Amino acid sequence: MATAAGTIWVIAETNADGTLAKSSAEVATLARTLAEAAKASAVGIVVAADPKAAAHELAGYVPRVVAIAEPAADGNAWAQVAAQRVAPILASEAPAAVLTGAGPDGRDVAGTLAALLERPVLVNATAVAWDGGPSVEMSAFGGKLITTSAFADGEWGIVTVRPNVVTAEKASAAGKVEARKADGELELPVIKIVDRIEEAAAALPIEEARIIVAGGRGIGGEEGFKLVGEIADALGGAVGATRAAVDSGWIPYAQQIGQTGKIVKPQLYLALGISGAIQHKVGMQTAGTIIGVNRDPDAPIAEFADLVVIGDLFEVGKALLAELGSRG
Amino acid sequence: MRIVVLTKPVPDPAAAAERLTPDGRLDRAASPAVINGNDEYVLEAALKLSEAHGGEVTLLSMAPPNAVETMRKGLAMGAHRGVLVTDPALTGSDQWSTIQVLVAALGELEYDLVLAGFDTSDGVGGVVGAAVATRLKLPYLSSAARIEPDPDKGTVRVRRISPTGFDVLEAPMPALIVGTQLLGEPRYPSLKGIMAARSKEIVTHSLADLGLDGAAVGGKAARTKVTDQRKPPARGATQVVRGAPEEGAKAIVELLASRRLI
C-alpha cells in the first residue's frame, strides 16, 4: 500500500438499486490512471445504507475501496450525509487529490467537502492529467475557450469531473474492500425524503447512448417527436431535446441536452429543427459526428456541424427513414 | 417570507465576447454582464413566493462595482433590494473565496430562505450553494423543481429532480435551496418595474465592512491557478446540402456509412 500522502480518492455515487453509478466508474478509472502517473494509490469510497454491491463493483476499478455503511444515507438527501462521513477520513490522510462526478450529487458532495475541509475546488473537468498535482482541463464560456488549472503550490483540493469525458475501464486485478461502520454524530441537518415521485423513463438514457437523435422547437409538438423516435429506433439511438421542446411540454426534462440539461458525448448527434444556441451547444459539441437538419441555412448549428441538410425536417426525416429502410 | 437570492453577474453568453486576461482572469471589460441565467429561475421562484406569502426578496452578489447595473434588472423584475459585495482585492477570487464572502455577507442578513442557481454559465461549478449551506449549517435542498414553504409550520418542501423522477424533501426554515429551470420561466421586467427599480436600495459592502481580510480572501489568497488557455481545436468544415429531401437523406446516410455509424 502506498503512503497516505500519495492517495487519490474517489467518492462514488450509487444508482437507486445500489449498483455503482456509471459516472463513478469513469471517475474511478481516471483516478487509477492518475495514480499510475503520480506513483500514488487510488482509493474509492462508497457511503450507502448497504454499500456492498457498489463497493465490489468499484473495486473492479481501483485497488482499494472503503465501504461505509450509513443508515442515514437512505431515505434522506444523500450528498451531505456522505460528505460528512468522508470528510474525517480525508482530513486524517492528507490526500493528493479528491475526485467526484460533476452531476448533481457529485457537485453537492464536492461543495460540502470543500466547506467542511476548507479546501479549494476545480470544477467540471473535461480531462485531468498529473503534473505534481491534478492538471485540470476545463471548457470555459460554453466551449469557446479551453483552460488548464491547478491547485496552488502545496495545496490539495477537490476536482469534479464531467460525465462522459473518460471511458470506464476495469483494472487488471480486482481491489480489496474494507468495510467500516459509520460513527459519530452527523452535524449538518439531515434532510428527509418524505415522498418519491416516479416518472416514466426513456427507453434508453441519453447519457449512455452511442447515437442521439434530438428534436428542437422545429419539431412542433408531441406528435412530431414520434418521427424523432422512429429515426432513433432505426439508428439504434436515444431521443434528446432542446429546452424549447422541454419547456413546451413535448418531452420530459430528463431528455434535455445542454447547459441546464445533460452533457452528452455520443458518436453521432442528429439535430432536427434545432438552431444550435450556445446553451444547447455546450451539452453536445464534443459529439463525434454532428448532423443538423434545418430549413434556415443561417442557423448557428451550420457553424459547427459536420453536415447540415437545408430543408424541412419532416420531409428529410421521412426520406431518411426510407433510405435507412432500403439498406435493410 | 424573507428570501435572499444569490445572483452572479456573468458575461453575456449571447454576446460571445468573453475572454481571459493573459494571467487567466476573466476580462470583465470585454463583455457586457447579465444576471447568470440559472439565477433568474430562482429569482422568479422567490418573486412568486413573496407574492404568495408576502415578504421581501434581497439580491446578493459578489462582483465588481458595475454589477449595480446588472442588479437593477433583478430589482426591475421585482426584487426589493440589493446587497453588493465589491472590493478591489476580490479580483481573481477562486470558489473558496466566493464561498467565504457570501457566507460573511449572509451573516449580516435575516432570511427564511436563501436561493442559489444550479450553476453559473461562466464557471459551471454548481458547488457554491452546497458549500455556503454547509458553512452556515443550514438545511440544504438542491436540484429543486418546485419550492413549497409552509410559513405556519416553519418548514419548506422541495421537489428534487432524481434520476427516476422527483424526491420530495422537507426541512425546517431557514434553509438554502438550489433551484433549476423547472421552477419556471423568469419574467421580463415591466416598464413600471424598471421605473421602480431606479429608487430601490443597493447596499455596497467592502471586505473590511464584512470583517474580512483582503490577504485571506480574494485574488491574493487564491488557491487555484490557471496555467494555460487555448482555443478548442476547430471541427472540420461543414458540408452543406440543399435540394430535394431525398438528396439530403442520401447525404446523411453516406456520411454515416463512411464513418461506420450504420
Ligand SMILES: Cc1cc2nc3c(=O)[nH]c(=O)nc-3n(C[C@H](O)[C@H](O)[C@H](O)COP(=O)(O)OP(=O)(O)OC[C@H]3O[C@@H](n4cnc5c(N)ncnc54)[C@H](O)[C@@H]3O)c2cc1C
Ligand atoms: C440559463 C439558460 C439555460 C439554458 N439551457 C438550455 C439547455 O440546457 N438546453 C437547451 O437546449 N437550451 C437551453 N437554453 C435555451 C437556448 O438558449 C435556446 O433557446 C434553445 O436551445 C433553443 O431551442 P431550439 O433550437 O429547439 O429552438 P429555436 O432556437 O427556436 O430553433 C428552432 C430551429 O428549428 C428550425 N426549424 C423550424 N421548423 C423547421 C422545420 N419544419 N424543418 C427544419 N427546421 C425547422 C428553425 O429554423 C430553427 O433554427 C437555455 C437558456 C438559458 C437562458
Ligand SMILES: Nc1ncnc2c1ncn2[C@@H]1O[C@H](COP(=O)(O)O)[C@@H](O)[C@H]1O
Ligand atoms: N459571485 C457570486 N455572487 C453571488 N452569487 C454567486 C456568486 N457565485 C456563485 N453564486 C451563486 O452560486 C450558484 C452556483 O455558482 P457556481 O458554483 O459558481 O457555479 C450561482 O448560480 C449563484 O446563485
